[in-house]
Amino acid sequence: MVVFPLVIAGLARWAAARRRRGLAAGRAVHFRGRLDGRRGRLLADPRLDDPVFLDRAGTATALSRGGTALDATALPNSTGQPALERVGLRYRTPDGVTVSLRLSTSDARSVGAWLSEAPDPAAASHRFRLPTAPLWAVLALAASVLIGLAAADVALLGRHTAATVLRVDRRADVCEVGWSGGAQHATVDCDTAHARVGQAMPVVSLPWPFLGKAVDTLTVPTVALVAGGGFGVLGLLGVAGTSAACARRVRQARAAGPTAPQGSATEPDEESEEGFDGATAGEPTELTYAGLAAAARHADRHWPGAHVSAPRRGPGATSVSPRRWATATVLGTGGWWFLTVSVGGVLDDRFQLGHWRFLVFGAVAIVALARIGWYAVDRSALCGPVLRAARQDAAQADWQPMRYVRLRRGPGDMALVLFRSDGGEIAAPRYLQPISSCRGSERRTVGGPAPVGEALVHDTGLGPLVCEIEGVRYLPKGRATDLAADPSRSELLSYADSHRRSTGRARP
Numbered sequence: 036m037v038v039f040p041l042v043i044a045g046l047a048r049w050a051a052a053r054r055r056r057g058l059a060a061g062r063a064v065h066f067r068g069r070l071d072g073r074r075g076r077l078l079a080d081p082r083l084d085d086p087v088f089l090d091r092a093g094t095a096t097a098l099s100r101g102g103t104a105l106d107a108t109a110l111p112n113s114t115g116q117p118a119l120e121r122v123g124l125r126y127r128t129p130d131g132v133t134v135s136l137r138l139s140t141s142d143a144r145s146v147g148a149w150l151s152e153a154p155d156p157a158a159a160s161h162r163f164r165l166p167t168a169p170l171w172a173v174l175a176l177a178a179s180v181l182i183g184l185a186a187a188d189v190a191l192l193g194r195h196t197a198a199t200v201l202r203v204d205r206r207a208d209v210c211e212v213g214w215s216g217g218a219q220h221a222t223v224d225c226d227t228a229h230a231r232v233g234q235a236m237p238v239v240s241l242p243w244p245f246l247g248k249a250v251d252t253l254t255v256p257t258v259a260l261v262a263g264g265g266f267g268v269l270g271l272l273g274v275a276g277t278s279a280a281c282a283r284r285v286r287q288a289r290a291a292g293p294t295a296p297q298g299s300a301t302e303p304d305e306e307s308e309e310g311f312d313g314a315t316a317g318e319p320t321e322l323t324y325a326g327l328a329a330a331a332r333h334a335d336r337h338w339p340g341a342h343v344s345a346p347r348r349g350p351g352a353t354s355v356s357p358r359r360w361a362t363a364t365v366l367g368t369g370g371w372w373f374l375t376v377s378v379g380g381v382l383d384d385r386f387q388l389g390h391w392r393f394l395v396f397g398a399v400a401i402v403a404l405a406r407i408g409w410y411a412v413d414r415s416a417l418c419g420p421v422l423r424a425a426r427q428d429a430a431q432a433d434w435q436p437m438r439y440v441r442l443r444r445g446p447g448d449m450a451l452v453l454f455r456s457d458g459g460e461i462a463a464p465r466y467l468q469p470i471s472s473c474r475g476s477e478r479r480t481v482g483g484p485a486p487v488g489e490a491l492v493h494d495t496g497l498g499p500l501v502c503e504i505e506g507v508r509y510l511p512k513g514r515a516t517d518l519a520a521d522p523s524r525s526e527l528l529s530y531a532d533s534h535r536r537s538t539g540r541a542r543p
Contacts, residue, residue: 058145064080068138068139069136070096071135072135073091085099086098087293095292096293096296104520107122107123147519167281168270172269172274182266190239197238198212198223203227204227221247223250246393328440335486341480341481343481344481345482346475347474354470354483354507357422364414367410367414368407371407374407417498429503433493434493436491437454437455437491438490439489440452441484441486446472446481449470451467451490451509456489468515470502
């Protein structure tokens, strides 16, 4: 009841992350959903000039990129409606036509941000592309590879020896054998109809982490071959079948001839009635520029503990040292804690697990190392663009002026809520960018910008935004959240809830 939902949720998040990375890399990703009420699939495929929505009737609708994701609304499930379609995304094409997409919750943000970006001609010039594979096919191939590696470990590092049969258990079809002069004992599968006590039997003594165990040379290799080969064939069939289905949808879309969407056209004067990127006057007060700015000023006056002052200027007028920021970005994962605990468990058998500690803590160590490696590879790609932006001249055109509101959840957890520079008091937030903590210029203070002000913003192209405020460039702490394509705005609410103004007496 606890483990399975966590595993399913983790696999769902992993699948959504794979689709998001596929969009960024220019691979073929087909999303199930609806366009203006019609069921079908959104084809984000490099073999098509533009994204195409192919419905079940075979009608293809082209959706040009470079428009604006107006808003995304979480939709309640209704009777007969698939649970995967829970977010309504309104998208305005470059031609001014507004369409309504219904997508899964995990894909709405990725699709909204991707459609809002201008297409990159260089990304479409790559010749080699990985085949499309569903999550279950990837897991099957991973299981096949793991079984193959385990079999290779046993075959190459295991010690083949002749053991003596000590006992035959015909009920369980196993034999207890001993080798190395009787110093080692293990239970292995055997043919109990022909096995006899005292008979020699070839076995393989297993290497680490299964020291002291053994397997027979017939049953276990056969099982490993059948299981590994079965998972491999299943995964390859999934990859081939999904790739063939994607190619068939592309052929259908080309044969149908994609047409322009028939959504509602947006009048030019409607833009002024919207606060910011589609936010109407009905936006909750707490999430408008005026509401968040008032809450931020109130929190700065009445926040208990350390207050915010001007930061100590680091090298290059950055909020934190670039070397320290890069190190914390690449190595700042909690996987180190699990790795330390697992190494300690392997070296010290405090829990009296015997040889099982190698399996238990070894698996934890492998997962922790994989997490650290993935985190380091993923975050190291951010360091170069961010550091180049931090050293770049602000006079260049790619620095855009925006308004900001600074929020914080704790002494070292700050974020900048960015607004369009020409928006009004009811403007909706555009981005939420967490920033790295820095030292204050006064004792017992946290370094950071003023609660409200103007900022120069540079988009690195990989997610983080570098913001310059009063000559100090604040290095990001993770990627920015595109609030225009975020259906729940949960991260923004987690910051805003800590700044809500009390209706009673102010805290001292």
